[in-house]
Amino acid sequence: MNAGSAVSIAASVREGRATAVDSVQQALQCIAATDGQVNAFTSVLAERALKRAQAVDASPRRQRMKLAGVPFAVKNLFDIAALPTLAGSKIERDTAPAARDAVLVRRLEAEGGVLVGALNMDEYAYGFSTENTHYGATRNPHDLARISGGSSGGSAAAVAAGQVPLTLGSDTNGSIRVPASLCGTFGLKPTFGRLPRTGTYPFSASLDHLGPFTRSAADLALAYDLMQGPDTQDPACAQRDIEPVSPLLERGAAGLRVAVLGGWFREMALAEALAATDAVAQALGTSRLVELPEVARARAAAFIVTAGEGGALHLDDLRKRANDFDPMTRDRFLANALVPAAWVVQAQRVRHWFARRVARVFETVDVLIAPATPCTAPPIGTEWLEINGQRLPARASMGLLTQPISCIGLPVVTVPLWGMNPAAPQLPIGVQLIAAPWREDHCLRVAAALEAMGLCSAPVAPLAAGA
């Protein structure tokens, strides 16, 4: 296992106490020893990674590289030069290899990071469990019989298993926050439009976000800072200057107004999710409860926009080769292709209405707290959950608490807590720290404060090597 943080690895390589090649070899060994159990990786790029690590070690810039020798991996919807971008599908195996790496991969490697592989996901990012029929389920490193969450399940599991200290994923309706919650890692979904999506396979362009997974708030801020900056190839990417957050973490939560989200966000949560949220609220010294209006409609708006855009995106393949889709997604994509335009247009209008109302809430509060998932990780294959007296489909329900937030593009850090489920104390659960648009600094500062208090942590799962 490799429990080192990105910050500490980079410092060691910069200062000559370790080499990038050592760091990458350690990651490759850990992947080889543990991925038979976890199934986080769909490609391991040993040759490319070692060549890149040698270049970092030989670089005259090495002592200034902020991510010097840090191994990282990306969800397999990120373009990787010379590989087809699978996006979790069988269909995309037939497509031409990517001509170059995705923009965010290039930005991390420009600072000395070393890409070591591509990670498993739900097909076309449509799912919350990473029970992928084509590539197998990614298992939760903290309990191999349970789901990792999704759709960026490989990204969360690789970090939780100690294979790499940093991964990237995408989040359309919760696909960073759900697996971060279930695997016990830190995760950041930045403001919609903050990070460019250039060179990634889309799901729903109106809602797609990219972001990092790590085992500490400092690593999350470091990776986020290095990925910021506009890119004209993504029309949704805001033309904003880089606003570094790492130097602000030491301020902690001081001066920030914090409140707990009530209503939907407590009704759709089981006891362990409420316990985690209340523990965070208590640590931050807040008992203030805030309710957002029409949350169920906001969630429905995100559902409909996703359905309309996702169905249209895959229409050609649905016509020609529907049975090559994963059985977990096929009938949903087919149904989504039939969604009428009137529903999608109205959903976009509801989304805007909701964003305006929530903006008013942020006039008197800086950070909102809510559970990231309704419960800890269910066993692989779980079909139904009982939440708020309703029997609900288990996989879709993992996004009940994340979907209304990404619907309006707010920045969120998910922080991991432990021991909240007495029936399964080994399992983590995440809490969302939600800020106003463009205030990633607020949620990252609170995450760092909770970590410093010892309430939140992301320990590497105790996996048996080579089992």
Place this chain on the structure above:
Amino acid sequence: MDHTAYIDAAAATLGLTLTQDQRKGVTLYFGLAASMAALVQGLPLEPADESGNVFVPVAPQVHP
């Protein structure tokens, strides 16, 4: 509500051939989408409530 007629007509219009095996799931998931759409349609909005999906014009890149 029975969406069968709409599903058949929309699938034919879009050139989608639904097999018997697919039809059951499609009917289930279209019904779920319809229930979400009912929530979305149920929020009273004014004509001035604009779309959240705003087009961004693309300027040419200037090469010095």
